[in-house]
Amino acid sequence: MTPGAQHPNEPAAQPLRSDAERNRERIIAAARTVFARDGLSASMASVSREAGVGIATMFRRFPTKAELVDAVFADRMGAYADAVATALDDPDPWNGFVGYIETACAMQAVDSGFADVLTMVFPTAKTLEERRNQAYEGMVQLIGRAKATGRLREDFDASDLVLLHMANAGVVNATGDAAPDAWRRVVALLIQSLEAPARGVLPDPAGHEALYKAMLRAGQAGSTAPAPGKSG
Amino acid sequence: MTPGAQHPNEPAAQPLRSDAERNRERIIAAARTVFARDGLSASMASVSREAGVGIATMFRRFPTKAELVDAVFADRMGAYADAVATALDDPDPWNGFVGYIETACAMQAVDSGFADVLTMVFPTAKTLEERRNQAYEGMVQLIGRAKATGRLREDFDASDLVLLHMANAGVVNATGDAAPDAWRRVVALLIQSLEAPARGVLPDPAGHEALYKAMLRAGQAGSTAPAPGKSG
DNA sequence: CTAAAAGTGGATAGGCCAATCCGATTGCTA
DNA sequence: TAGCAATCGGATTGGCCTATCCACTTTTAG
Numbered sequence: 087m088t089p090g091a092q093h094p095n096e097p098a099a100q101p102l103r104s105d106a107e108r109n110r111e112r113i114i115a116a117a118r119t120v121f122a123r124d125g126l127s128a129s130m131a132s133v134s135r136e137a138g139v140g141i142a143t144m145f146r147r148f149p150t151k152a153e154l155v156d157a158v159f160a161d162r163m164g165a166y167a168d169a170v171a172t173a174l175d176d177p178d179p180w181n182g183f184v185g186y187i188e189t190a191c192a193m194q195a196v197d198s199g200f201a202d203v204l205t206m207v208f209p210t211a212k213t214l215e216e217r218r219n220q221a222y223e224g225m226v227q228l229i230g231r232a233k234a235t236g237r238l239r240e241d242f243d244a245s246d247l248v249l250l251h252m253a254n255a256g257v258v259n260a261t262g263d264a265a266p267d268a269w270r271r272v273v274a275l276l277i278q279s280l281e282a283p284a285r286g287v288l289p290d291p292a293g294h295e296a297l298y299k300a301m302l303r304a305g306q307a308g309s310t311a312p313a314p315g316k317s318g
Numbered sequence: 319m320t321p322g323a324q325h326p327n328e329p330a331a332q333p334l335r336s337d338a339e340r341n342r343e344r345i346i347a348a349a350r351t352v353f354a355r356d357g358l359s360a361s362m363a364s365v366s367r368e369a370g371v372g373i374a375t376m377f378r379r380f381p382t383k384a385e386l387v388d389a390v391f392a393d394r395m396g397a398y399a400d401a402v403a404t405a406l407d408d409p410d411p412w413n414g415f416v417g418y419i420e421t422a423c424a425m426q427a428v429d430s431g432f433a434d435v436l437t438m439v440f441p442t443a444k445t446l447e448e449r450r451n452q453a454y455e456g457m458v459q460l461i462g463r464a465k466a467t468g469r470l471r472e473d474f475d476a477s478d479l480v481l482l483h484m485a486n487a488g489v490v491n492a493t494g495d496a497a498p499d500a501w502r503r504v505v506a507l508l509i510q511s512l513e514a515p516a517r518g519v520l521p522d523p524a525g526h527e528a529l530y531k532a533m534l535r536a537g538q539a540g541s542t543a544p545a546p547g548k549s550g
Numbered sequence: 551c552t553a554a555a556a557g558t559g560g561a562t563a564g565g566c567c568a569a570t571c572c573g574a575t576t577g578c579t580a
Numbered sequence: 581t582a583g584c585a586a587t588c589g590g591a592t593t594g595g596c597c598t599a600t601c602c603a604c605t606t607t608t609a610g
Contacts, residue, residue, distance in 0.1 A: 102556090102557090103555090103556055103557065103606080103607055103608075104607070104608090105556095105557070105558085105606065105607070106556075106557060106558090106607095109557085109558085129596080129597060129598085130597080130598070130599095131596075131597060131598075132596095132597095139558080139559080140558060140559030140560070141559075141560085141598085141599085142557095142558070142559055142560080142599090142600080142601085143557080143558060143559070145598080145599065145600080146557080146558085149599095205488075205492045246503065246504075246507075249489055249500055249503060249504050250504070252488050252489045252492040252493065253485035253486070253488050253489050253504050254485070254488070255488050255492070256437075256484045256485050256486070256487050256488015256489065256491070256492075257481055257484045257485050257488065259488070260437045260484040260487070260488075260532060260533075260536060261481075261484065261524065261528075261529070261532045262532060262535070264528050264529070264531040264532035264535060265524040265525070265528040265529050265531075265532050267521065267522075267524070268481055268524035268528075268529065268532075270521040271478065271481060271520050271521050271522075271523060271524065272478075272481050272482070272484075272485050272508075274518070274520050274521055275478075275508055275511040275512070275520065276504075276507055276508065276511065278511045278516070278517040278518050279507040279508065279510045279511035280507070281517060284510070285510040285513060286506070286510050288503050288506050288507065289499065289502040289503050289506055290499075290503075291503060292493065292497040292499070292500035292503065293497070296493075296496050296497040296500075297493070297496070297497050297500065299496040299497075300492060300493045300494060300496035300497050300500075301492075303494065303496060304492060334586090334587095335576085335577055335578075335585095335586060335587065336577065336578090337576070337577065337586095337587070337588085338577090338586075338587060338588090341587085341588085361566075361567060361568085362567080362568070362569090363566075363567060363568080364566095364567095366589095371588080371589075372588060372589030372590065373568085373569085373589075373590085374569090374570080374571085374587095374588070374589055374590080375587080375588060375589065377568080377569065377570080378587080378588085381569095
């Protein structure tokens with residue numbers, strides 16, 4: 087580890103001063119709370135208020151929302167990847183697959199911010215995206231195994247997981263505290279539909295590129311742009 | 319019809335001056351466009367800009383967003399109710415049920431604003447809510463018939479339709495133009511899961527009151543409140 | 551203990567939004 | 581066609597947001 091190298095977790099090349107580090111932690115903790123409650127659309131200002139630090143401190147430490155998102159959700163995405171790993175350990179791939187979906191969707195239900203994160207992509211959030219990819223690779227494996235056992239319908243596509251998370255995010259964000267378990271019913275329906283044999287054909291899956299583009303756009307929108315005011 | 323009575327469609331007791339009526343139409347047309355593109359979160363200001371009228375004219379004609387929503391989406395909700403009626407006319411209730419769901423979700427996909435409307439409730443938007451209730455009563459009938467033929471799973475609940483629309487709204491809003499048909503796959507999966515016999519039990523349905531509360535909250539949030547700035 | 555470096559947060563600029571006010575304009579009616 | 585009432589829309593107020601600047605404070609190293 088050369089002096090210039092930056093490890094995502096350890097302090098960077100130039101360690102922060104102790105009070106700065108303290109504030110950084112306070113900001114992350116506050117963001118965890120605020121994002122969980124309000125989703126990623128929460129403002130940087132509201133996070134700084136919750137953290138009890140000045141706005142300037144906020145932007146000095148996290149110039150873009152993507153950086154804050156990275157700091158806040160990297161570990162949650164780690165837990166997500168762990169859920170995939172756990173699913174892969176299950177001797178019954180279908181069982182693992184179902185358990186993983188329920189776990190992941192529960193994570194969305196508990197944390198509005200994470201619900202958003204799973205439907206967006208933040209290219210500059212390195213560790214977050216790294217863990218997402220790690221999880222993704224595991225999922226592709228898991229899907230393959232589950233299909234091999236004949237329990238998962240053959241026409242299931244990895245991109246469908248994204249759609250599932252988008253649908254779940256829709257339910258979770260719409261119901262909120264008023265009906266905190268409503269999502270379980272939708273997810274249960276979807277899972278039952280994924281079990282082989284398929285009861286019917288499906289429309290073609292959304293292209294991976296198209297879906298990536300959609301997730302990218304969503305991530306950039308919530309990033310820092312002053313809202314694209316249309317002129318005409 | 320006493321002089322004081324206001325019919326929702328016909329000019330009110332006091333007819334608008336011709337230019338005012340013209341502006342009213344321009345506002346509604348503009349709102350149709352803007353809401354379809356940006357969803358109900360679009361600002362009143364952006365609508366007035368699109369309409370080419372002053373902001374004051376906007377608020378004079380539609381003091382609350384709910385009133386504008388009523389004017390804009392009453393007819394679309396009428397089309398929605400018509401879709402239910404059409405479904406009821408189908409000799410095969412299951413067929414009608416499936417066709418209705420696809421039609422309704424397609425309406426969501428084409429119009430982001432309507433996608434939102436189907437997941438929110440606006441108590442002051444009289445004609446809109448009237449037609450929603452009308453559609454709802456038809457749906458309850460349709461569900462009963464579809465269950466009677468044994469094609470629709472017995473544990474399906476009318477409230478599940480709301481969840482389905484929330485899920486679809488999540489997909490539609492997240493994918494947007496980037497993957498405009500992605501929703502079809504999710505909806506197809508859900509429909510296949512609704513067909514009897516059920517492949518498994520479902521968690522208890524969300525209570526109707528809880529769901530109503532959620533829809534109400536969503537509608538009020540997008541209504542006119544200055545954003546609930548949390549303090550502590 | 552002292553001074554430089556690092557960090558802080560209030561103030562501020564510029565933008566969008568909801569909502570209201572009021573002088574100027576326009577449709578309508580006698 | 582004259583005059584009044586209805587209507588218009590720009591200006592304005594007050595709020596929240598992103599982002600930057602800078603005078604002041606704290607940490608740390610010598």
